[in-house]
Amino acid sequence: MSTRELKPGRDQIKHFLTFIKDQPRDLFGILMKPKAILNFFLVEFQHRFLKNSYVAGFPYHLTIETGNFCTLHCPLCPTGQGKEGLPKGFLTFANFKKIIDEFGDYLLILELYNWGEPFLNREFLKMIRYARDKNIIVTTSSNLNIFDDKTCRELIQSGLNLLMVSLDGASQETVETYQRGNNFAKVINNIKKIVKEKRKLNSRKPLLQWKFFVTKFTEKEMTKAKRLAKEIGVDHIEFAKILCDMSQRFFLDPESQFENVKEWLPHDERYSAYDNILKRRKKALKNDCSSLWTRSVMNWDGIIFPCCNVYGKKWGFGNALKEGFTTIWNNDDYRSSRERVANGKITMKKTICHICAQNKAMQ
Secondary structure: OOOEEEOOOOOHHHHHHHHHHHOOHHHHHHHOOHHHHHHHHHHHHHHHHHOOOOOOOOOOEEEEOOEOOOOOOOOOOHHHHOOOOOOOOEOOHHHHHHHHHHHHHHOOEEEOOOOOOHHHOOOHHHHHHHHHHOOOEEEEEEOOOOOOHHHHHHHHHHOOOEEEEEOOOOOHHHHOOOOOOOOHHHHHHHHHHHHHHHHHOOOOOOEEEEEEEEOOOOHHHHHHHHHHHHHHOOOEEEEEEOOOOOOOHHHOOHHHHHHHHHHHOOOOHHHOOEEOOOOEEOOOOOOOOOHHHHEEEEOOOOEEEOOOOOOOHHHOOOEHHHHOHHHHHOOHHHHHHHHHHHHOOOOOOOOHHHHHHHHOOOO
């Protein structure tokens, strides 16, 4: 089979179209959701043309964290660092169902992961099945260390659309430079299990994407990784650009971000988000952040964040399990953030988005 190399940084629409292209049968399920289709065009029109602070409709792309525990100790990840700032725990199926029942009819894409390893949550596969029954495209990301034969079969039967496997290197020695505690041989064997079981069950799902963060330690194995991906049956491989400490990103300007991450940056600048000569991030925020109009993020305990890069309970916009998501989606936090990003105005109250925009922290 052929393995495609994906370009990092695809926007949400291209991300969505990838699934439709590779899994055309799911297009029928999408067409059975007229509310979601109308909502998509309504929200996109408001984001791209109106830039209004009040959004009629719901986000069509939702990230829900299943829990914030992980077996690895990645140095630029707050979970890997053991950093405080968010309560620790796992999302329950009952709370997951509550959110999906509230506005799942309007959702096109659901990401089930954020600050932890999804397979540590015992109800994770049940959540996938529930969302897929509502014709929502479901993706997840895993280091694939917590996995067995029973989980493998149930994963494929769940209907998951995309499994991104986080594996930064093509050997144990290289992987350990960043993903401390990872087991390269185990991950490769688990990928092989999934490919074998997919063929056995005659299933195209889930698509397998190897996500490989390129650092100065891992760039030497990119060619080896592409060859290995093809050999073991991976559908896509993405050589992703490593960024600075995820919990600090919004508080660092482009120059400070470079200083924070410079010890990890690859020599090949095609795979770097930073300019080694100017010593700063290559791209900065230019009054556009689609997440505020099209997407939302929920922590395992219900806290809503404007995007998946926000870390810290104090930066939450509300709690959807206590207030209901509809109440939060157009509250002062969201509306003030949209005004700041779209028009440079500071109204109502300052949020994490004001800090992000001031520091030009995101692309």
